[in-house]
Amino acid sequence: MPSYKAPVEEILFLLRDVFPIQRYNNLPGFAEATPDVVEAIVSEAGKLCEETLQPLNQPGDRAGCVRGKDGSVATPRGFKEAYRAYVEGGWVGLAADPDYGGQGLPFTLAAIVNEFACSANMAFALYPGLSQGALAALLTHGTDAQKKMFVPKLISGDWSATMNLTESHCGTDLGLLKTKAVPNGDGSYALFGEKIFISAGEHDLAENIVHLVLARIEGAPAGVKGISMFVVPKILIEADGSPGPANKVTCGAIEHKMGIHANATCVMDYDGAKGWLVGEPHKGLNAMFVMMNEARLGIAIQGLALSEVAYQNAAAYAKERLQGRALPGPKYPEKPADPIIVHPDVRRNLMTIRAFNEAARALIIWTALKSDIAHRSSDKTEVQAAADSLGLLTPVLKGVLTDMGFDNTVKAQQILGGHGYIEEWGMEQFVRDARIAMIYEGANGIQALDLVGRKLPKDGGRAMMGFLGEVKSFIKDNEADASLAPYLLGLQQALAHLEQATMWFMQNAIANPENAGAGSYDYMHLFGLVALGYMWVQIANAAIASKAAGNGDAAAMEAKLLRAKYFMERIMPETSAHLARISAGAETMMALPAAQF
Numbered sequence: 006m007p008s009y010k011a012p013v014e015e016i017l018f019l020l021r022d023v024f025p026i027q028r029y030n031n032l033p034g035f036a037e038a039t040p041d042v043v044e045a046i047v048s049e050a051g052k053l054c055e056e057t058l059q060p061l062n063q064p065g066d067r068a069g070c071v072r073g074k075d076g077s078v079a080t081p082r083g084f085k086e087a088y089r090a091y092v093e094g095g096w097v098g099l100a101a102d103p104d105y106g107g108q109g110l111p112f113t114l115a116a117i118v119n120e121f122a123c124s125a126n127m128a129f130a131l132y133p134g135l136s137q138g139a140l141a142a143l144l145t146h147g148t149d150a151q152k153k154m155f156v157p158k159l160i161s162g163d164w165s166a167t168m169n170l171t172e173s174h175c176g177t178d179l180g181l182l183k184t185k186a187v188p189n190g191d192g193s194y195a196l197f198g199e200k201i202f203i204s205a206g207e208h209d210l211a212e213n214i215v216h217l218v219l220a221r222i223e224g225a226p227a228g229v230k231g232i233s234m235f236v237v238p239k240i241l242i243e244a245d246g247s248p249g250p251a252n253k254v255t256c257g258a259i260e261h262k263m264g265i266h267a268n269a270t271c272v273m274d275y276d277g278a279k280g281w282l283v284g285e286p287h288k289g290l291n292a293m294f295v296m297m298n299e300a301r302l303g304i305a306i307q308g309l310a311l312s313e314v315a316y317q318n319a320a321a322y323a324k325e326r327l328q329g330r331a332l333p334g335p336k337y338p339e340k341p342a343d344p345i346i347v348h349p350d351v352r353r354n355l356m357t358i359r360a361f362n363e364a365a366r367a368l369i370i371w372t373a374l375k376s377d378i379a380h381r382s383s384d385k386t387e388v389q390a391a392a393d394s395l396g397l398l399t400p401v402l403k404g405v406l407t408d409m410g411f412d413n414t415v416k417a418q419q420i421l422g423g424h425g426y427i428e429e430w431g432m433e434q435f436v437r438d439a440r441i442a443m444i445y446e447g448a449n450g451i452q453a454l455d456l457v458g459r460k461l462p463k464d465g466g467r468a469m470m471g472f473l474g475e476v477k478s479f480i481k482d483n484e485a486d487a488s489l490a491p492y493l494l495g496l497q498q499a500l501a502h503l504e505q506a507t508m509w510f511m512q513n514a515i516a517n518p519e520n521a522g523a524g525s526y527d528y529m530h531l532f533g534l535v536a537l538g539y540m541w542v543q544i545a546n547a548a549i550a551s552k553a554a555g556n557g558d559a560a561a562m563e564a565k566l567l568r569a570k571y572f573m574e575r576i577m578p579e580t581s582a583h584l585a586r587i588s589a590g591a592e593t594m595m596a597l598p599a600a601q602f
Contacts, residue, residue: 007318007431009059011051011121015363017044018557019370022547026113029374032381034100034109043114046099050118053094054125057087062126065267066434070208076255078207078269084129088210091122092162097133101140105156112380113373119303120369123310127438128267132165132205134303138296139166139217143236146284146292154242155215165211168296169200169218169237169273177451179290180228184220184275186235186282194235194282196220196275199257202445206271207239207256214239216254216273217296218280219289226287234289235280254278264437298399300446302372305402308410309365311439315417316358318432322421323351345420353575354416360541360572361413363565365406367540372398393468397460398536404452405533407442414439453525456532457510469507476500476539483546492545495573496538502580503535506587513590523591531583538577545569 020026020043029035038046065081072078091097100115101107115137122130136159143156158164175181184198196218200206207214216237225231241249253276260270284292323346330336331347345351375398378391418425418432425432443449461469480497483489506528514521548562548569 006063006429007314008321009055009125009314009317011054011124012313012366013047013051015366016047016117018547019367022551023367023543024370024374026111029111029377032377034111034381037109038111038114046110046114047117050096050121053090054121057090058122058125058129061087061129063431063434065126065128069266070259070269072256072259076207076257078209078256078259078271080208080210080269081267084267085210087129088132091133097136097162098160101160102144105152106160112377113370116302116306116369116373119306120310120313120366123307124314127307127311128265131265131268132208132210133162135168135205136162136166137303138168138299139215141299142217142234142283142292142296145295146234147236151236151281151283154246155236158213159215163211164213164215165205166215166217167203167206168300169203169216170293171200171202173199173201177447179219179232182219182221182232184218186220186222186233186280188222189279192281193279194222195277196235196237196280197277198275200273200275202260203271203273204268206269206273208269213248217283218275219293222286229290231287232289233286234283234292236283237275237278237280241279252278264434264441297446298395301399301403302376304442304446305406306369307442308407308439309362309369311435311442312358312365312410312413313362315414315432315435316355316362319358319417319420320355323355351420354420356568356571357576358413358416360568360576361409361537363544363568364537364540364572365409367544368402368536371540372402390471393464393471396463397468397472400452400456400460401529401532401536403446404449404529408449408530411436411439411443450526453529454522456529457521457525461507461510473500473504476535479539479542488549489542489546492542492569492573495577496535496542499535499538499577499580502584503531506531506584509588517591519591519595523594524587527583527586531580531587534577534580538572541569541572
């Protein structure tokens with residue numbers, strides 16, 4: 006059976022030395038996050054995930070969820086008890102508004118806990134995790150009555166939530182959706198339609214499930230301009246807050262899918278279910294994007310989380326598995342063979358995964374801190390800059406971290422050879438579970454189009470100029486530091502490639518938009534490599550300072566510097582290939598007649 010150890014020390018290093026969390030004590034909730042409190046939260050979250058969630062991961066995958074004849078869904082054995090432990094620990098409401106029962110701590114800490122939970126048991130983590138997007142939408146667009154009714158119960162974890170967007174005939178193109186909402190005459194609506202691929206659509210973990218549903222009010226305009234959002238509880242609520250009768254929303258089926266078997270991915274049938282409008286009529290996409298932006302950062306974390314747990318198990322195997330001899334000669338002559346960790350190709354895979362994991366974790370925390378600034382700061386200039394950064398980076402994180410995270414689970418599986426393909430070792434589950442993150446909440450090709458088509462030109466390119474300016478400032482501020490020079494050089498070269506690609510789009514995408522579409526995926530990954538490289542130079546800077554001051558584990562800091570160097574030597578050069586493909590344009594790609602495919 007696979008194992009998992011939460012990277013607590015890695016997190017504490019990032020929060021202490023790379024992005025000192027105490028710098029943000031002027032923001033609400035941060036002053037309470039003292040070093041002792043942060044360490045306690047991270048350590049306890051790690052313990053919960055290691056001891057309670059991880060042991061359920063493989064058995065839950067094998068058992069899956071079971072739908073009863075009445076449409077009810079039973080989760081695997083142990084999930085109800087684990088969910089109760091999770092919510093009783095206050096983990097759902099860690100960063101939520103104290104006015105509604107949350108703890109009000111930094112969102113950054115919630116993102117960290119989410120990584121641990123997804124590494125330990127991604128299918129389980131989706132149940133409480135989906136409530137976060139719903140909370141954001143209701144707090145932003147809900148009425149006071151809706152907030153009072155739903156938000157405290159979602160924060161406590163007594164209730165959970167879902168997002169109901171997709172229909173069998175439409176995924177990304179929501180303008181085609183057919184679910185309709187008919188006014189009841191009392192301020193509520195009756196919803197009719199079918200939604201598919203609804204994660205945690207039905208289960209036995211929470212007392213109630215709150216569905217946020219996109220539908221079209223009768224007579225609404227066609228396309229996306231006619232979409233509204235509704236809140237539809239599984240169990241209706243009486244005026245005094247007590248549970249009422251069951252609503253007319255049921256699970257019609259559980260999808261049979263590649264991975265995350267222990268999460269109930271449902272077909273949801275709405276047969277006159279009572280719901281209430283969230284926000285304005287025909288403005289449902291505004292509320293939806295609040296949910297989607299929250300969800301996309303959460304999905305990026307899943308890419309990192311699966312890469313991390315796959316790495317841990319592959320590294321442990323590589324240090325124990327005996328096979329062959331080191332190329333220069335036996336490293337362990339007393340043994341019948343050397344452990345495979347001596348072989349360069351095994352190290353290539355492990356180093357590549359680990360170099361990604363550390364930079365990706367830093368990028369998640371850096372972005373989460375931007376989110377905290379955007380939502381908590383009273384400084385309008387700070388808020389705008391942080392919001393710009395979030396909007397720009399969300400598709401990059403979702404697309405790049407899930408692509409690379411999946412690739413890394415495959416690399417980790419490869420290290421185990423035939424054992425990696427056998428179920429009992431657990432590696433094939435990591436591959437299957439990681440694959441969905443590239444697809445849901447907007448397939449990664451859509452993320453790339455969103456980045457190039459919307460986020461780059463938004464506000465005259467203000468967000469992109471802000472990102473480039475920040476990275477250039479860091480380089481300029483540290484260019485005289487000889488110890489940092491080996492890492493800065495790779496970043497400088499990659500940054501130049503990103504600027505060239507951006508300029509190429511400006512010169513070639515207006516006349517032919519297909520040039521932007523053809524290069525968008527490579528641009529997203531080029532951008533992602535620059536962002537990860539920027540994280541590595543900051544990690545290296547902190548590691549150099551820690552060694553110089555004699556703080557912490559000198560060997561661990563030296564190892565970080567070696568991984569930073571590996572990233573710059575072996576991974577960062579891929580930016581030149583991305584630039585070449587972008588510059589090739591769309592002509593050849595679009596020239597082949599459809600009949601020839």
